[in-house]
Amino acid sequence: MSSLTEERRRMPAPALRQPSPPHSHRRRALAPYLFLSPWLIGLLVFVMGPMAASLYLSMTDYNFLQDPNFIGVDNFVRMFTSDPRYLSSVVVTATYVLVSVPLQLVFALALAMLLDRAIAGIAIYRAVFYLPSLIGTSVAVAVLWRTVFGSDGLVNAALGAIGIDTTHSWVGNPDTALMTIIALNVWTFGSPMIIFLAGLRQIPRSYYEAAEVDGAGHVRRFLSITIPLLTPIVFFNFILQTIYAFQAFVPAYIVSNGQGGPADSTLFYTLYLYQQGFANFDMGYASAMAWVLLVVIAAITGINFLLSRYWVFYADGDR
Amino acid sequence: MSAETAVTTRTKPPVRRVAMHVLLIALAVGMLYPLLWMLVSSLRDNEDIFTSAGLAITDATLDNYARGWDAQQNSFATYFRNSFIVTGSVILGNLIACSLTAFAFARMRFRLKALFMGIMLVTIMLPEHVTIVPQYILFSELGWLNTFLPLTVPKFFATDPFFIFLMVQFMRGIPRDIDEAASIDGCGPFQIYWRIMLPLVVPALATTAIFSFIWTWNDFFRPLVFLTDNDLFTVPLAIRLFVDLGGTDWGALFAMSVLSLVPIFIFFVFGQRYLIRGIATTGLK
Numbered sequence: 001m002s003s004l005t006e007e008r009r010r011m012p013a014p015a016l017r018q019p020s021p022p023h024s025h026r027r028r029a030l031a032p033y034l035f036l037s038p039w040l041i042g043l044l045v046f047v048m049g050p051m052a053a054s055l056y057l058s059m060t061d062y063n064f065l066q067d068p069n070f071i072g073v074d075n076f077v078r079m080f081t082s083d084p085r086y087l088s089s090v091v092v093t094a095t096y097v098l099v100s101v102p103l104q105l106v107f108a109l110a111l112a113m114l115l116d117r118a119i120a121g122i123a124i125y126r127a128v129f130y131l132p133s134l135i136g137t138s139v140a141v142a143v144l145w146r147t148v149f150g151s152d153g154l155v156n157a158a159l160g161a162i163g164i165d166t167t168h169s170w171v172g173n174p175d176t177a178l179m180t181i182i183a184l185n186v187w188t189f190g191s192p193m194i195i196f197l198a199g200l201r202q203i204p205r206s207y208y209e210a211a212e213v214d215g216a217g218h219v220r221r222f223l224s225i226t227i228p229l230l231t232p233i234v235f236f237n238f239i240l241q242t243i244y245a246f247q248a249f250v251p252a253y254i255v256s257n258g259q260g261g262p263a264d265s266t267l268f269y270t271l272y273l274y275q276q277g278f279a280n281f282d283m284g285y286a287s288a289m290a291w292v293l294l295v296v297i298a299a300i301t302g303i304n305f306l307l308s309r310y311w312v313f314y315a316d317g318d319r
Numbered sequence: 320m321s322a323e324t325a326v327t328t329r330t331k332p333p334v335r336r337v338a339m340h341v342l343l344i345a346l347a348v349g350m351l352y353p354l355l356w357m358l359v360s361s362l363r364d365n366e367d368i369f370t371s372a373g374l375a376i377t378d379a380t381l382d383n384y385a386r387g388w389d390a391q392q393n394s395f396a397t398y399f400r401n402s403f404i405v406t407g408s409v410i411l412g413n414l415i416a417c418s419l420t421a422f423a424f425a426r427m428r429f430r431l432k433a434l435f436m437g438i439m440l441v442t443i444m445l446p447e448h449v450t451i452v453p454q455y456i457l458f459s460e461l462g463w464l465n466t467f468l469p470l471t472v473p474k475f476f477a478t479d480p481f482f483i484f485l486m487v488q489f490m491r492g493i494p495r496d497i498d499e500a501a502s503i504d505g506c507g508p509f510q511i512y513w514r515i516m517l518p519l520v521v522p523a524l525a526t527t528a529i530f531s532f533i534w535t536w537n538d539f540f541r542p543l544v545f546l547t548d549n550d551l552f553t554v555p556l557a558i559r560l561f562v563d564l565g566g567t568d569w570g571a572l573f574a575m576s577v578l579s580l581v582p583i584f585i586f587f588v589f590g591q592r593y594l595i596r597g598i599a600t601t602g603l604k
Contacts, residue, residue, distance in 0.1 A: 031508045035423035036435070038416040039483070042476025047442055050453035057452065064456070111346075114339060121340075127591060128347045134587055134594075138537040139555035140357075140576035143562060147569065148353050157372030187350065194598050247446045250539045254562060270448055270540075278544055283452050290449040297446060 058288035064281045075288035086289070088264045089272040092178060096268065097245045100185040105237055107189040112196035113226070126197070130190035141184070142254035146171050149180040171255050174263035181251045181266060192237040199233035200226070231312045239304055246297055249274070269293060361573040368569050384578070387571030391560050392549045395575060398557040405470050405542075405553060406535040412474030413482050413531045414524055420477045421486030422512045426498060443480045451544060458545065469545040470535075482527045485597060489523035490516060526597035529590040533583055554579045 033040075058075055060068035079086045111129055115122050135141050148154045149170035156166055170176045203226065211221050252260065252268040260267030260275070273293070277286030360368045362379040388395045423429070424436055458469040477483060497519070498511045506514070517524070539555045546552060552560075558579060561572040587594070 029429075032423045032427040032429035032432075035419045035427065035508070035512070036429075038475065039420040039439070039477035042416070042473060042478045043438070043442070045457075046454065046473045046476060046478050047445065047450060050450035050457065053453035053456070054449060064459075114343060117339075119336070119339065119343075125343055125347060126595070127587075128351060130595070131587060132350060134533055135537070135580060135583055137539075138580065138583070139539055139558045140579045143558065143572060143576055144353055144357050146562070148356075152369040154353060154356060154372050161372075191598050194595055243444050243446075247448065250537075253539070253543075254559065257563065270446075273448055274540075274544075277452050278455070283456075287452050290446075290452065293446060294449045297444065301444065 054287040054290055057284050058291045060284040062282075062284040062287075064283055068284060071284070075285050076292070078285070079288065079292065085264060085267065085272060089260070089267045089269045092260075092265065092267055093246065093248075093269040095178060096182060096185070096248065097242060100182040101238065101241045101245050103182070103186045104189045104241060105192055105234070107186060108192035108237065109196050109230075109234070111189065112193045112200055113222075115193075115197060116200040126194065129193055133188045133190040136184060136188035137250050139250060139254055142251045145180060145184050145251060146255050149176075149183075172262060174261075174265040177255065177262060177265045181248070181255060184251050185245065185248065192241060195237055196230070196233055199230050203229045228313045232314060235304070235308050235312045239301060242300065242304075243297055246270075246293065357573050358577055361570065361577045363570065365568065365570040368573075383570035383574035386568070387561075387574040387578075390568065390571050390575075391557055393552070393557075395554070395557065395578070397550065398552050398554045399578075401467070401551055402536060402553040405467050406532050408467070408471035409474045409535040410528050410531045412471060413477075413479050413527055416475050416477035417479065417482040417527060418486055418517065418520070418524065419512070420483045421490055422508075422516055424483065425487045425490035426495075426511075426516070427508065439480050439483055443484060447540070451541075455544060463545075465546060465548045465551060467551065470538075470541055474531075479531070482531070485526060486520060486523045489520050493519050522593060522596065525590065526593040529586050529593055530597060532586055536583060 057068060059070060059072055061071050061074075062068035115125055115129075119125075132141075150156075151167045151169035151172065153170075155170060156168065159166055168176070170180050207225050207229075208221055211225060216224065247270055248268055249270040252266045252271045253274075256262070256266045256271075258271070258275075258279075260271050269289070270293075273286050273289045276282045276289065355374055356372070359374050359376055361383050362376055362381070363371075364380060364382075391398075420439075424432070424439070454469065455464075458464055461468075463469050463472075493516065498506075498515055501511050501515050537555065538553075539559075542553045542556050546556065554575075558572070558575055561568065561575070
């Protein structure tokens with residue numbers, strides 16, 4: 001998104017530059033790399049190197065104590081043919097992403113539109129709705145969630161108040177445990193909401209006024225002005241929140257004591273990866289899982305970018 | 320702006336405005352209710368916690384805080400100290416390393432710039448789980464397991480590319496004339512970075528510091544992997560211990576959970592301006 005402006009700025013007319021003595025010229029050529037050196041070293045040592053190592057380890061049997069033993073694609077075969085827990089972690093994570101991200105974004109957009117109407121107290125509302133985003137991944141909130149959705153928690157108390165008496169433990173039942181974690185993610189709709197708000201502010205009021213003059217009602221204005229002009233923001237939020245959702249870890253860990261239970265219903269992909277890598281020290285297998293995750297996230301992001309040309313609308317024709 | 324507001328207000332009947340506020344307030348209360356309930360419960364006797372879903376406190380007590388503070392192997396003073404050491408170092412590392420990198424991307428010309436910029440943007444989306452196993456092996460070889468170094472040292476090498484992106488965006492908004500004038504006056508790149516650019520991007524530095532604080536303070540995954548010595552536990556790891564032991568001292572657990580959120584609330588209240596601008600420009604969490 002920013003690389004276009006980047007391209008444009010890369011080409012200032014060199015003739016306008018001050019002529020400089022040769023030695024300072026060389027220094028100037030080196031300077032950028034000095035500034036970049038921490039990042040470059042970090043990239044090699046903490047990102048690229050580990051990624052390459054992880055790719056190699058994914059084709060080995062490695063328990064951290066003995067040397068890695070090359071086994072080709074066995075880890076990947078094992079994942080998809082003889083590891084039902086792996087497959088259930090895929091299903092759990094896919095369900096979580098597919099349900100929680102759209103729900104979260106619908107809430108975010110709805111609230112952003114309500115708040116965009118120049119109402120009194122917008123700063124307070126915005127702050128309140130945003131707060132959960134900041135603490136949604138904390139252990140404290142995960143612990144709270146566990147009790148809120150427990151058999152004598154707030155949710156059942158609220159249900160009791162409207163006449164539905166139940167001692168159903170939402171976190172303790174395999175049918176509903178994942179739903180509580182989805183609810184937690186929806187609860188953190190504040191940060192996409194703020195991005196939507198910023199996007200709504202960019203839409204010129206004159207568009208709405210002109211449409212109103214032409215007799216367009218609320219629904220029509222929403223469908224024909226707001227939605228098309230907001231599609232780049234929808235796209236941006238969708239990509240980011242999807243990537244975040246794939247990596248959810250804390251709530252699943254806390255709600256299930258790190259086990260992914262009950263009955264593996266909260267066995268998130270990252271949680272299973274952690275179990276394999278750092279509880280079983282099956283590090284080759286964990287690396288293979290990590291690479292599958294990376295490829296899936298990259299593929300989904302890529303497909304989304306490809307699909308975006310069919311539904312994302314750029315007002316200035318700039319892609 | 321005020322004229323537009325006037326128009327909106329005039330065309331909107333007061334009943335609908337009131338209805339909208341009622342709806343928003345109901346939602347806001349609903350969202351905050353669990354947090355308020357946790358706060359209230361932390362001030363109640365253990366046996367009263369689950370008997371009341373209300374927020375009324377009859378006789379408030381700080382017993383839970385006193386008991387929770389010393390409930391684990393170490394006092395929470397230790398865990399808070401550990402958390403502050405780690406978050407403080409991470410903030411420092413991110414500020415230094417990311418601003419240096421961002422300055423190069425925003426203001427300097429070099430070969431491979433487009434490629435490096437692309438790599439930087441892609442790494443924003445990289446899940447940390449992909450590198451965690453080899454990093455564990457690396458840090459184990461270095462003898463860094465059960466030290467804070469795996470949590471802090473990588474930040475001094477700009478491994479949080481979010482913040483590079485944030486600062487690049489911000490630096491691009493600073494008029495080039497300023498540093499070009501300084502360059503003609505004989506300032507080298509480092510002087511321009513240090514004396515001119517950094518003072519101008521203080522808001523971006525503040526946003527970076529606040530987000531670094533909140534993310535690191537909340538971080539559970541990396542401390543869980545790299546720290547097994549209780550003396551080094553950060554606050555989230557210590558809170559987890561209440562749950563792991565299958566304990567039922569909910570009062571103490573809630574008390575320490577509330578305390579763990581206090582620093583975040585403080586940053587939230589005083590840094591809200593920077594936080595909101597930060598997400599609006601980069602989409603940070």
